[in-house]
Amino acid sequence: EAQVTQNPRYLITVTGKKLTVTCSQNMNHEYMSWYRQDPGLGLRQIYYSMNVEVTDKGDVPEGYKVSRKEKRNFPLILESPSPNQTSLYFCASRPTGGYRDEQYFGPGTRLTVT
Amino acid sequence: DQQVKQNSPSLSVQEGRISILNCDYTNSMFDYFLWYKKYPAEGPTFLISISSIKDKNEDGRFTVFLNKSAKHLSLHIVPSQPGDSAVYFCAASAGGGSNYKLTFGKGTLLTVNP
Numbered sequence: 001e002a003q004v005t006q007n008p009r010y011l012i013t014v015t016g017k018k019l020t021v022t023c024s025q026n027m028n029h030e031y032m033s034w035y036r037q038d039p040g041l042g043l044r045q046i047y048y049s050m051n052v053e054v055t056d057k058g059d060v061p062e063g064y065k066v067s068r069k070e071k072r073n074f075p076l077i078l079e080s081p082s083p084n085q086t087s088l089y090f091c092a093s094r095p096t097g098g099y100r101d102e103q104y105f106g107p108g109t110r111l112t113v114t
Numbered sequence: 115d116q117q118v119k120q121n122s123p124s125l126s127v128q129e130g131r132i133s134i135l136n137c138d139y140t141n142s143m144f145d146y147f148l149w150y151k152k153y154p155a156e157g158p159t160f161l162i163s164i165s166s167i168k169d170k171n172e173d174g175r176f177t178v179f180l181n182k183s184a185k186h187l188s189l190h191i192v193p194s195q196p197g198d199s200a201v202y203f204c205a206a207s208a209g210g211g212s213n214y215k216l217t218f219g220k221g222t223l224l225t226v227n228p
Contacts, residue, residue, distance in 0.1 A: 004157070031214050042120075042220035043158070043203060050214065058215070090157050094214070102148065103216065105157030 002027045004106035006091050012112045013081055021076045021109050023091030030096040032074035033058070033103070034066065036087040043090065049074055050096065081113040117141045118206050120219035128227055133191040135222050137204030140185065144206040148216070149178060149189050152201045161202070162189070194226045 004025045013019055025032065033048035035058075045058030049068040063085055065077040074093075078085060088110050092103040119138045127133045137147075145166035150158035164171040164178045164187065171178050177190045191198055204219040 033214070035218075040220060042118075043205075043216075043218040045215060048214060092157075096214075102160040102163065105150075105159065107155070107157050 002104070004091055004093055004104050006089075006106040006109045008109060009107065010110050012114065014114055015082055016080050019078050019081060019111075021078075021089060021091075021111070023074045023076065023106060024072050025074075025091075025093040025104070026072065027093060027095070027104065028071065029093035029104075030071070031103075032068065032091065032093045034064070034074070034076050035090045035092065036060065037090065037108075038087050046076070046089075081111075083113050085111065086113050087111060115140075116220075117144075118204055118217050118219040120202075120204055120222050122222050123220070124223040124225070126225045126227060127194050129196055130193045133189075133194045133198065133224055133226065135189040135191075135202050135204075135224065137187045137189075137219055138185055139187075139206050141206070141208065141217070142185070143208040144217075146207045147178070147180060147187050148205045148207075149176075150203045150205060150218075151198075152203065152221070158203060191224075194224075196226050196228050199224055199226050 007022045030051045034046040035043045037043050044060045047066040049055045091106040094103045148163040149161040151161045152158040162173050162176050164180050180187045201221045201223050203221045205216045
């Protein structure tokens with residue numbers, strides 16, 4: 001089954017404790033992206049990657065890092081989480097090329113930073 | 115500066131009637147528009163899209179209308195079904211769909227009452 005998977009689905013952590021949220025897709029997509037969803041703010045892009053070893057900032061990259069060493073994986077790293085990073089996070093992927101801009105989203109990771 | 119606006123946080127309709135969800139945008143560079151549907155505890159899923167060279171696109175019960183001069187698009191669902199109850203996000207991109215950055219609205223919660 002074609003899908004985007006994220007782990008963990010739920011995470012409660014404390015301020016300053018480094019964490020990684022993993023994202024993996026099995027559709028051989030070149031493009032992957034991370035979003036956060038906050039009440040009243042919709043979905044905002046954090047980082048995206050056009051292909052392996054190619055990453056770029058989205059609208060709200062502060063406090064986050066990403067890496068793209070393999071095509072299928074795009075982990076989101078919070079080196080020193082803060083309470084304002086409490087949010088619902090989504091990973092997405094899509095193939096490059098073509099006209100349609102449909103992105104496939106993972107199920108989400110709910111992060112709470114205390 | 116919110117470039118994609120969904121001014122109605124919620125909408126309630128009766129089963130069998132028409133649901134109309136609205137979206138306005140300010141960036142004249144946007145030329146591709148999408149609607150995503152999101153159920154609780156799931157990631158957004160692509161619903162329907164339209165390019166700026168069209169003013170209407172249909173897919174079954176779902177029709178999207180684009181009014182470029184007004185920078186306005188709408189999603190019509192006819193007939194509405196209880197399973198359509200979800201949050202609907204409007205999204206837009208520039209660059210003919212080859213630009214992979216999506217800008218999302220805040221979403222509209224649709225409730226379809228049996």
